[in-house]
Amino acid sequence: MNYVASGTPENIALAQQVNGRLRADSSYVAARAFLLRALGLGAFLGLTGAGIGAAAYGWATMNQFDTAADKIAKAMQAALSDVTLKTKGEVTLTDNTLKLEGLPKAAGAPTPTKAQLGEQASPASKAQVNTTFTVFKQVPYLDGQIVTGWNFKDNSEQPYQQYCYFSRRSNETKGQVEIKIDLAMDGKTLPQPVKSDVNLEILARNCVWHEKG
Template sequence: MTIHAAGTPENVVLAQHVNGRLRAEARMVAARAFLLRAAGAGTFVALAGIGIGAGAYGWAYLSQYESAAERIAQALQAALSDVTIKTKGEVTLTDNVLKLDQPVVAQPQTRPDIAQVVAAQSKGEDGNAAVRTTFTVFKAVPYLDGNIVTGWQFKGDEKVPESQYCYFSHPQKFGSDVLTQVNIAINGQVAPQTSSQLNLQQLSKSCIWFDPKKV
């Protein structure tokens, strides 16, 4: 076994050889690192290119269908603009024909001739006893859970009511068929205020009294 002393030619050669070996290994490590970085960058660029290409392809695909839909819509609009629809004044129902020559005008409802009715029923069944015929016209205005009702009581041969009255009618309780009636006014005169919580003076403004000018 030979031990070389420091500074001898053999040690200098050995040190140079070791240094050269280390530098060579360092270059190889650097080359591998560069190769890996280059491969990573190339892969990233390739994937980005694929993504951009796919997006561009999808956009072009959708744009193609949108343009086709627009062209179809324009063609339909142009076709419909040139269409003329013709109608006839006849409607065929199986074997019958309904002709629409004149418009149908609804006849207004007229008040019955009360005087004629009274004259026809002015006597009783025995032909002697007089029969007095009266009728009442009701006007109702919704209020709270009930109605403010005004009654016009006519004799059979009169055009002006003999008497008028106004009252508030509402159920005793929710869903009940039993009604409670509170008198409001008679012949335009407000009834005396009772223990009711209702303000009769205020309610009387909703009464609809007979007006000869509107008849």
């Protein structure tokens, strides 16, 4: 058996190889540790930048919405300042409702004009003339219509008489014929005829009576 003594060329070569391997391993470990530290630092910086960017974006978005809301409020204020509302009542502005209060109410029934009433018209006998007018309310029913008449005296808001009837026109050989069936008077249905297939009570439900009549 041969033994290699210290200081021999073989021993020196072996020591050099071992030292070289150790240095290579040490460099590899140092490089890997540096890479891991660099990756960790990069991830930390990246997450920090993302957080700062998200915070900045949120702040900018909120600031933008506030600015838009201010612009809309100013535009509405300017528009309302240029608008003139004319009314005899009171104008009340709430958060989201515009109310007009105290406006005059419409009359219960239409009033004819003086020309329609013909106030200057008179008979040849020069007798006293009493003027009245009638307002008709018509409701389509089957092949005809149900008509309600409101009779008014001059300058009166309440009718002194109301009546309702069913009317239908038909074409006959001798010409056009109108069929008229009286239904009710002053809000009350007329008595049902004995020999009649027409139910006055059902038809009278379509009469339009004056609200205060």
